[in-house]
Amino acid sequence: MSMTIEKPTGQAESQERPEIVNDFTIVVATVNGSGSQTANNTIIRSLFKMGIPVNGKNIFPSNISGLPTWFSIRVSKDGYIARREATEILVAFNLQTADADLAALREGSVCLYPNDLKLVDKDNRPDITFYPLPVKQMVKESGVDIKLKDYIANMVYVGALMELLGMEEETVRAALTLHFSGKTKPVELNMGVVTKSAQYVRDNLPKQDPFRVERMDKTAGKIMIDGNSAGGLGAIWGGVGLVAWYPITPSTSLVDAINDYLPDLRVDPETGKHNYAVIQAEDELAAIGMVLGAGWGGVRAMTATSGPGISLMTEFTGMGYFAEIPGVIWDIMRMGPSTGLPTRVSQGDVLKTYYLGHGDTKNICLLPGSMTECFEFGWRAFDLAERLQTPVFVLSDLDLGMNLWMTDPFEYPTEPMDRGKVLSAEDLKALGGTFSRYKDTDGDGIGYRTLPGNKHPNAAYFTRGTGHNEDAGYSERPDDWENNLERLHRKHETARTIVPRPVVDLRPGAKIGIISYGSPDAAVVEARDLLRAGGVETSYLRLRALPLGEETRQFIGQHDEVFVVELNFDGQMRQLLQLHTPEYATRLLPANKCDGLPLTAQFISEKIAKKER
């Protein structure tokens, strides 16, 4: 992509070109709003259906139509799904960027482009195989209505790639069928152009490049999904009752998914009544307010937002923390500060969210690193929020949330719902009608609560963000205040032991450790292989939640150097790790990047290798 500065890979490829099978990257450059998403997903899904590990990343603008967008499809027989900087096949369908995109191509690559597009530099790149496609003409021939013109145009490169790479026509049809949920008319219309285009290539553009695909069996039993849909499904299986939200990229599609699935899954079959509500609030302050109101009322409530929304939720987060009200907040992290880059990925809210709220607050944060975890944390977040009576944040990101990932199907929740310490009227009766809302009866820092509507005459208590004693009475007494903060601290220590533990891969003899979380996992996995190939063995700990726990301390202690891989500028998780393990503060080395793009294995391995040399 012209947007990444690609250094030519020194060693020129030899003349006789060996085939390269199931191991290359396609970048489709188009104009956003032109419906290329359909075409690109078709390519991904058909490769997937051919059993070939594949992953797609959409690098799109914060705009509705007319600006450049790049979609990179990585085909990897070894199952690597991280972004690569190198591109082997360019689909140059955007004249605004075509020349720059071409310039960024590594030696020996391939370029498909509409034959009416003038590539200034074409003749200076003998190393590239060019395939000009008669897009206009084919669209004309297809005779579709003007509104669909762009969509159809994109099918031309689908057909061409099908032919050149050897994709199976049937899988392409199957992919389109899935996309149009079985409606034959659009499927046939698009398939028509795909096959025409393939035919044209067969007749006029002899294959001259080494790249092709070949059926494998590496996707059997897997599904493809984006993290926001996974998270939405997780919330539904977590029994979400109220979703209050305000639209913001890249979190919107999480609520869209919930809206798509809820009617099938949660409408009462007898009465037709909705056992849920999704409310579009007027802003994020209202959204989090509704969530806390509902959580206080005994319903599993959530919102989904991104950086700017998190900032606006600061005051309410502090109240939820201090008045001890359950609620779930998804932050699909995008690039900040401020409005920043709404359509680019980052992990820049980690430290901020952990400490969100004035005064001494520390919030529970879950850190999904895969589609299965987006689903699992989707339901588990509610259990933790109700058990710990506090807002729980799920920090996903744009790469996880909005891109299509290959994954194992989701496992049904392994545990029954944990509704936490709630006293019914009967419970209260059994207790002789005495109850102190904020008393640490069990030594875990968590008190018992009652829900509004509880008929027991002693059930009521008063909820407030001001100082209070064990009985929820207003208090300014220094000892009440201190005791309360100490109990909240105990509660945080309890949380430390019940939040999802890190995933650790300890390599015997490895002196170097890597700590990461969230979407960079894919790049770390690949980087470790690269490093191992280069003779550098590493251990790996993937964090899955804040607060940090004991395993993490041990892991750091077991290595001479621990690189913290993350997508932000200040190394926010590294800072939290240094605070967690002051004794090892100097062992924790930064391996962070912050340019809005998903991390690459190359970046990580070079960072570590350089330090090791």
Next chain:
Amino acid sequence: MSMTIEKPTGQAESQERPEIVNDFTIVVATVNGSGSQTANNTIIRSLFKMGIPVNGKNIFPSNISGLPTWFSIRVSKDGYIARREATEILVAFNLQTADADLAALREGSVCLYPNDLKLVDKDNRPDITFYPLPVKQMVKESGVDIKLKDYIANMVYVGALMELLGMEEETVRAALTLHFSGKTKPVELNMGVVTKSAQYVRDNLPKQDPFRVERMDKTAGKIMIDGNSAGGLGAIWGGVGLVAWYPITPSTSLVDAINDYLPDLRVDPETGKHNYAVIQAEDELAAIGMVLGAGWGGVRAMTATSGPGISLMTEFTGMGYFAEIPGVIWDIMRMGPSTGLPTRVSQGDVLKTYYLGHGDTKNICLLPGSMTECFEFGWRAFDLAERLQTPVFVLSDLDLGMNLWMTDPFEYPTEPMDRGKVLSAEDLKALGGTFSRYKDTDGDGIGYRTLPGNKHPNAAYFTRGTGHNEDAGYSERPDDWENNLERLHRKHETARTIVPRPVVDLRPGAKIGIISYGSPDAAVVEARDLLRAGGVETSYLRLRALPLGEETRQFIGQHDEVFVVELNFDGQMRQLLQLHTPEYATRLLPANKCDGLPLTAQFISEKIAKKER
């Protein structure tokens, strides 16, 4: 005070009681809204006018009238002004708390109370000297109108103390005159009761306690003021143009002071026009928005708020940081999280404010520790904000802001105003009309800006919170984004070198260091004397700003153990210090307290002594 749990001081006082001169604490317990502030300030000011170091701390409820309030007046010949836990003289004028207040009195103390108030425990405290006062009767005799009843009643204890302690009648009169800004009628009315009460004591209540005051010369040339007035004056001498605010305790009195002084100081003598505006916004989001709008427009703009307001300013702070707009935000810290204890002190926003805003933000924070610094940082904050083109926070607290402190008079600003890098139309012309808003021309990370209204045809640029290049053009390019964050980082490094440096007192051979900031300074100073008396020598570094600098690293390096003294639960500054000096992370020990009360020297010295034993 009944609100602090006071452990009896083991060793009982001997029988023959030596005089105790100018060295004791008076606690006045009343009901809030009863106007006792007048009486208490009268006592403080008259002691001050007698040349005796004195300090008052108001421990009041978040309420308008009817709840208990305690005012503690420390008289200290040695000039110690921190809060003490021990009380020698109790004015028990609040029946709600009288018994508890009495119970909390150390052995051998004194208790003044209205003779119609029944003290349950009176007979079990032979160690206490009791002075019953005929308050009702004197009020009746004074014949004042019912509205003033409470005020007058308070003058009764002023008179009694005057007599018992030996305060000079003239200084009391002078204090009242100052309070009523010279109006003789109220002065005489109050003085009447004061003298009557003194007379009554002289005639009926023979002195039986050892406590008295004696003229000194330790307050010559000094003034008494509260930190909010000092800060307000500082802002005025800083040339503040716009104040946009929303009322919140304890910051309100800062804007009140500005409103009181501005008309005299900043109305154009010829035209009568106002060279300033103070706008009461509808909330804190609007207040900070107005501040940034005015800062962008070229005016020195500020707001004052406290915790909840800081939370609401999170999003705008990130925009100010990223779009690089000057503005000054005073946070008079009160106890959080959430609404917390609105009338109690804390330093709980330090870490939060430094990192305020989603994404990678780091904000400049000034940390005044005295009245002179409240004034100085009041004007200096504007210089820094305009020089660094960013929001600058001044983190004061309720103790500094709302209590009366003795201080040297304020020094006229030592430097001319620094309006920062602003290009006029002429400057632009000289530059040949070329200018890049976000270009690091000088290598300090700070670009040049133009103000709206600049007539040069090339002066205009577009301000936004989204990604931008050096020319302020919208950009999603990864390299533009990264370069911009790196420049902002350079700017932060520049800030590190120009913010107020810490005040360091290095003691040869001291193995223990103390780091503190803000209002605890008074307690630290006293604690170091206590420790020294106990054979423990300490060095002391008082921070005055964030980001932290090199001196601080060196100071920590020079000591085996460094105690971080602060008023919050999580040791927020200690965390920032650990991140600043990972190599010394384990040397930094917590000495923090978080109960809503100003810190005492006893707490600090015990904390350190215990560790040292």
Next chain:
Amino acid sequence: MTTEVKPGAGNSKINRLGLEKTDYKGRPSTLCQGCGHDSITSQIINTCWELSIEPSRVIKMSGIGCSSKSPAYFLNRSHGFNTLHGRMPSVTTGAMMANRELLAIGVSGDGDTGSIGLGQYIHLLRRNVPMVYIIENNGVYGLTKGQFSATADIGQKLKYAGTNEMEPIDLCLEAIAADCGFVARSFAGDAKQVRELLKAAMSFNGTAVLDIISPCVTFNNHEESTKSYPYGKAHEEPIHDISFIEAKEEILVDYEPGSVRTVQMHDGPVIQLRKLHDDYDPTSKAAALSLLERAHADKEFMTGLIYIDQKRQTLPEIHNLPRTPLSALTAEQLRPSREALAKVMADLA
């Protein structure tokens, strides 16, 4: 009229639920002696007792301010939530969606609603969240010691705050503009009207706004202030004499025809509006708008039920919620089956 009627058996001190008035009391007030808010508090207590409202059915909501403290001073037996400054609307929305069977009594102030909370206020009204929304309107920020609020009249003077240069916001006009179906204005000094309006509001299905002038005796109670007791007592102009009649009671007094309007509430009770001077139709939005606009122009202090419209759906109705509170749903109703998950997964393969 209802003021004469004692619920429960005869003149006894217990209501239909067998509860005494003390069962509806709260903690002792910590507000200033004579604060208007306290008199509204006692009318809330009276109303709930007289209507025999089950305390456990009530949630007491508020924002931040002296007014917002009041929920602590009534109905100790009800859950209460003293939220954040200006945020009572969103929190109450969530709570009522969680359990639509509750009766929400919200107490806010003119600063809490008219300044920081204005946006949430209007959006709550748009959603028609079922609740009684009481604004204890004193024209100042009491708890922060007397600054002007957005409802203070232009030109008004206060010792501390100086002169107010801003046009006031009329929270009733805002409510009507936002299609609120129950909009009333009253005066804390008019106990009977406050009580009758409270009863009507508690029987209304939707958001019921009561903008009650509630003098701040400490900071804003001198004659010239339109928010003071003296001013209110001198200038209050009720647009009608309102009485609330529970269906269960027969109407004791009846008037000559034409002199009375009756509004039938959807679940039985009746509001009786006795004409005072000119006849006023509270079901006409146009009438309501011009009444307020006139009152604003001529600085008149009109009180009573300004507008009522029972047609709009409430938020739980719009969302087609079951009668069973969402908070009472079982794990089975909340978590879809294994089969359902398997099917979704299959579609993604």
Next chain:
Amino acid sequence: MTTEVKPGAGNSKINRLGLEKTDYKGRPSTLCQGCGHDSITSQIINTCWELSIEPSRVIKMSGIGCSSKSPAYFLNRSHGFNTLHGRMPSVTTGAMMANRELLAIGVSGDGDTGSIGLGQYIHLLRRNVPMVYIIENNGVYGLTKGQFSATADIGQKLKYAGTNEMEPIDLCLEAIAADCGFVARSFAGDAKQVRELLKAAMSFNGTAVLDIISPCVTFNNHEESTKSYPYGKAHEEPIHDISFIEAKEEILVDYEPGSVRTVQMHDGPVIQLRKLHDDYDPTSKAAALSLLERAHADKEFMTGLIYIDQKRQTLPEIHNLPRTPLSALTAEQLRPSREALAKVMADLA
């Protein structure tokens, strides 16, 4: 009429400042082809050029949204500030207090103003901050891909967003309730009316609200949508034919008496309102309220200058600011003297 008039010498392509229209252009728009916002953008360009407005006098303000992007597409020579979502009002307030001599042109959206920004919008109007406040109203959140906004009509259907169950907020009604002195509604498809209203707004001393229906061709442009081009073209009902006449020009056309109302703007120009069907008096608040209430009830799309009142003081006037911008004051004017400090200190001794 003005549409006929070309400023500058005769028919030349330069205006009184000697600037060509291109001098008023911005960067190329990145909005969708045919977006209503772009047609408003070109009217802003035309207006500023025709009125010979000094570009350096203008500040372009906005919030966040497709609409809020537009300031980048006009007046490259003016400072611009694309603030935060819903926060254009507060930032503009600060900027205009800093330099009252500027002309603020603000562009917001229905989501930016009616949802997240409603509170700041109303409080800006209360303060009467001098600015042209344009709401490019399309009934949806364009930039987040088509959710309903607070101005979407109840019952409206969209493929993606489903059916809208909420009553719409009328941002003109809100403006009048907040005593805004210039309230107009228009349609992006009615270029001439938009232009004339813009000219009037730019000559108004105070906040001038233009609620312009500006179709989102990508998400909300089908016939049934009241915010679509087809609907607008079919249903727009101008309440008068408006023309703006700069004092400098003599009135070219004149009509038979009674058929025209003229509004004299405080600094010279005149607004001419030619009667269409029934006579409408835009200086009557009562008339304006009932017009909007009727339009709401009968779902009519009335456009034109709904309300004008030039009596209110602006915020800089209220604060008694000098004509010299605060941003132009010298260090001497800003920092009091040593003597002044000494005196204050003495009083505290």
